Amino acid sequence: xxxxxxxxxxxxxxxxxxxxxxxxxxxxxxxxxxxxxxxxxxxxxxxxxxxxxxxxxxxxxxxxxxxxxxxxxxxxxxxxxxxxxxxxxxxxxxxxxxxxxxxxxxxxxxxxxxxxxxxxxxxxxxxxxxxxxxxxxxxxxxxxxxxxxxxxxxxxxxxxxxxxxxxxxxxxxxxxxxxxxxxxxxxxxxxxxxxxxxxxxxxxxxxxxxxxxxxxxxxxxxxxxxxxxxxxxxxxxxxxxxxxxxxxxxxxxxxxxxxxxxxxxxxxxxxxxxxxxxxxxxxxxxxxxxxxxxxxxxxxxxxxxxxxxxxxxxxxxxxxxxxxx
Numbered sequence: 001x002x003x004x005x006x007x008x009x010x011x012x013x014x015x016x017x018x019x020x021x022x023x024x025x026x027x028x029x030x031x032x033x034x035x036x037x038x039x040x041x042x043x044x045x046x047x048x049x050x051x052x053x054x055x056x057x058x059x060x061x062x063x064x065x066x067x068x069x070x071x072x073x074x075x076x077x078x079x080x081x082x083x084x085x086x087x088x089x090x091x092x093x094x095x096x097x098x099x100x101x102x103x104x105x106x107x108x109x110x111x112x113x114x115x116x117x118x119x120x121x122x123x124x125x126x127x128x129x130x131x132x133x134x135x136x137x138x139x140x141x142x143x144x145x146x147x148x149x150x151x152x153x154x155x156x157x158x159x160x161x162x163x164x165x166x167x168x169x170x171x172x173x174x175x176x177x178x179x180x181x182x183x184x185x186x187x188x189x190x191x192x193x194x195x196x197x198x199x200x201x202x203x204x205x206x207x208x209x210x211x212x213x214x215x216x217x218x219x220x221x222x223x224x225x226x227x228x229x230x231x232x233x234x235x236x237x238x239x240x241x242x243x244x245x246x247x248x249x250x251x252x253x254x255x256x257x258x259x260x261x262x263x264x265x266x267x268x269x270x271x272x273x274x275x276x277x278x279x280x281x282x283x284x285x286x287x288x289x290x291x292x293x294x295x296x297x298x299x300x301x302x303x304x305x306x307x308x309x310x311x312x313x314x315x316x317x318x319x320x321x322x323x324x325x
Contacts, residue, residue, distance in 0.1 A: 007266050009081060009228075010159035010187040014143075017041065017179060017201060018162075019077025023142065024073040026070040031060035031152060033072045034137050036145075047295065049252035051055040056091065060152030069148045070097075078180070079106065080162040085131045087145075088155040093125040097147035102133070104140040123147075139163045143147065164230045169324060173236065176269050177320045178202045179307070182230020186304070187270055189223045190214040194314060196225045199307075205316035208244040212316035222310045223250075226273060231324040232259060232303040235295045238280060240307075240320035246287040250309035255280040255295075255318075257302035274305050 014020050016037050025033045038060045048055040061070040082104065083195055089096040102118035115142075117133040152209055164182040177183045179200040188196040194215035198205070205211050214223040235257070242249040256276035279295045279302075307318055 005024055005187050005266060005270055006191060006196075007187050007280070009187075009266065011080070011161060011179060011184045012164070013076050013078070013080045013082060013158045013160055014074065014156055015077075017077075020035040021075055021077070023073040023075040025059075026063040027150075028059060030054070031056045031058050032175070033059045033242050035059055036072065036153060036156045037074070038155065040208055041314040042088060044091045055152075055154055058088075058090075058092065058154035060092070060095065061147070061150045064150040069146055070150050071144055072145045074143045074145070076141045076143065076158075078162050079139050079166050080160050081136055081139055082117060082133050082158045082160040084134055084138045084158065084159040086155070087123065087129045087153060087156040088131070088157075089123055089125060089152070090154045091126060091129050092152040092154060094200045095152050096125045097123050097149070097151035097153065101146045103144040103146065104135065104138075105142050106138070106140055107142045107258040112142065120148065136160070136164040139166070149194075154245070155202040162230065164284035167230070173321050173323055176229055176233045176235060176320045176322050176324065177201070177227060177318060184228055184269045186228050190312075199225065199315060199318050200227070201317065205241070206244050208314065211243070211245065211314050211316035213245070213248065214309070214312045217312040223312050224273075224306055224308045226270065226306070229305065232301045233293055233320075233322050233324045234301050235279065235299070235320045235323050236317055237295055238293045239317070239321065240283075240285070240293065240315065240321075241290045241292060241317040242285055242314065243288055243290070245316065246315035248280075248313050249287045249311035250285050250311070250315065252284045252310050253280070253315075254278060254282055254305040254308045254310075256308070257299055258304040258306075259300075259302050260304065269304070276304075278304060279305075289309040295322075
C-alpha cells in the first residue's frame with residue numbers, strides 16, 4: 001500500500017455540475033460573474049482584449065467611484081453545509097479586491113435571512129486563499145460573496161457536504177455513487193493526470209482529461225480511491241468505464257466495501273481498507289469501454305467503497321446501481 005495519499009472529504013457546492021448558478025450581482029463590467037464557477041484552472045491570455053478592456057478569466061467589476069462594495073449572489077444547485085471557502089485571485093495582480101467576506105442563507109418563503117460565514121479577510125494578488133468558515137453546522141442554499149471595494153476574483157469554491165435529508169431519490173434503482181446523490185471522494189493514492197472527483201460525475205466523460213488518471217507506477221503496489229456514499233446503500237451491480245483511455249487503462253480492478261456508522265479518522269480508514277470485503281475481485285479491463293459487473297450477494301449494505309486499479313492508469317467513471325436503505 002502506498003503511504004502517500006491525497007485526502008479529500010468535501011464536495012465543491014459551487015460546482016455547476018450540482019446546478020449552482022449566478023443569481024445576481026452588482027457589476028460584471030470587465031468579467032462575467034459566471035466565470036467564478038468554472039471547474040477549470042484559471043488561465044491568462046497575453047494581449048487579448050474585448051470591447052471593455054483586458055480579457056480576464058474571472059469575475060471583474062469596474063473601478064468603484066461611489067460608496068459601497070461589489071457583490072455576487074449565488075444559488076447553490078443543492079443545499080449543503082459549508083466547511084471551507086477557496087477564493088482564487090489568480091492573474092489578478094493590482095486589480096484584485098482588497099478584502100472579501102461571505103454571507104449565506106437558506107432561502108425559503110421569499111426571505112433572505114443572511115448570516116456571515118466568513119468575516120472580512122485580506123486578499124493577496126494572484127493567490128489561492130483558503131479559509132475555514134463559520135456556521136458550518138447549518139444548511140444553506142444561497143451565498144453572497146462580497147468584495148471590497150471592487151476588483152477581480154478568478155474562482156470561488158465552497159467545500160462541504162450536501163444535505164442528503166433534503167435530496168429526493170427515485171423509487172427505482174439508480175447510481176448511488178453520483179455526486180448528485182451526496183457521494184464524495186474521501187482519499188486517493190494519486191491523481192497526477194485527472195481528478196478523482198471526476199469518477200462521480202453524472203454524465204459520460206468528455207475526454208481523457210475528464211476522468212481519474214494516475215501517474216505511471218515504477219514500483220510495487222497499486223492505485224486506489226475511497227468513496228463515501230451519501231447514505232448507506234445496497235449495490236446490485238457496477239459499471240466501470242474506461243472511455244478515452246486506450247493505451248493507459250488499468251490491467252484489472254477490484255472493488256471493496258465497508259459499512260460503518262463511526263466518525264472514522266481518514267488515515268485509519270485508509271490503513272484498514274485493505275481488509276474490507278470484496279464486492280468485485282480481479283476483473284480485467286479493456287480500453288475505451290464499459291464493463292458491467294454484478295456485486296457480491298453476501299454484502300448487505302455499505303457506505304464506504306474502495307476502487308483498486310492495477311497497477312495504475314485511468315478510469316473515466318464508476319457507477320454503483322442499487323438503492324439507499
